[in-house]
Amino acid sequence: MKNPSLGCIPEEPHAGSFMYNAIAGGNELPDTFCIENVPCHYQNGQPCCTSSATSSAKGSQEGKHLSPRALWALVKKKDGYTPGGAYISTNFNILIENGIPEYGEIDENVHVSDEEYMNVELSPNTLYKAKENRSQSYWWIYS
Numbered sequence: 460m461k462n463p464s465l466g467c468i469p470e471e472p473h474a475g476s477f478m479y480n481a482i483a484g485g486n487e488l489p490d491t492f493c494i495e496n497v498p499c500h501y502q503n504g505q506p507c508c509t510s511s512a513t514s515s516a517k518g519s520q521e522g523k524h525l526s527p528r529a530l531w532a533l534v535k536k537k538d539g540y541t542p543g544g545a546y547i548s549t550n551f552n553i554l555i556e557n558g559i560p561e562y563g564e565i566d567e568n569v570h571v572s573d574e575e576y577m578n579v580e581l582s583p584n585t586l587y588k589a590k591e592n593r594s595q596s597y598w599w600i601y602s
Contacts (some may be wrong), residue, residue, distance in 0.1 A: 466502075466505075466506040466507060466508035466509055466543075466544035466545070467508055467509050467544055467545070467546075467547060468520070468544045468545060468546050470546050470547070470548060472575040472601055473548070475548075475551075475596075475597055475598045475599065476511065476598065476601055477598060477599070477600050477601075478491040478600075478601060478602070479600050479601065479602045480602070482600070486488045486564075488602060494517055495533045496519055497515045497516065497518075497519045498518060498519070498524055499511075499515065500514070500515065501569060502527075502569055503570055505531075505569050505573060505576050506543050506544045506545075506573065507527060507528070507531040507545075507576070507577075508527075508544070509534070509544065509545045509546070509547050509549075509550045509589045510530040510531035510534055510545070510550055511527040511531075511548075512533070513527075513530060513547070513551065513554065513559075514526060514527040514530050514559050514562075515527070517554060517559060517592065517594065518559075518562075521592060523561055523592065523593055524561060524563075525559040525560070525561055525562055526559055526560050526561060526562045526563070526565060526567065527562075527567070528563065528565060528566075528567050528569075528576065528579055528583055529559060529560045529565050529585065530550060530553060530559045531545075531576065531577055532565075532578065532579045532581055533553045533557055533581070534550055534553055535577035535578075537549055537552075537553065539549045540577060541574070544575050547579070547599070551588075551594070551597040551599075554590055554592075554593060554594040554597065555594050555596065555597070556592060556593075556596065557586065557589050557590070557593070558589040558591060558592040558593035558594075559589055559592045560581075560585045560586075560588045560589040560592070561588065561592070564585045564588060564600055565579055565580075565581065565585060566579065568591035
């Protein structure tokens, strides 16, 4: 089910998913928590929150500032440029297949149409540099 007002399209758990209660040993999730030192990207209404979050999380792990727009362009290319948001697993698969270039390798302008934002040109050199920031695998925890 796609909801264009929500950037993250809900999806069913799969082999890379772990239910929190199954691995937490009875510990409950806190009502609130703070994750520090993770870049927060202004999206200006672009439905790219999955790519902003993924690039921020990967960047904080690597000590780099990575491009949410480049990741979004690769995600939307993979899903056939469908309008609205994206699955988080598509973002993670791009991390494995392509990686993410560093922030500033392309124009990061969010003050453009959704179509222009997702259709940004990624040069062969940018795609080559993205390979430096690939992941080997992924998993996620759901509640």
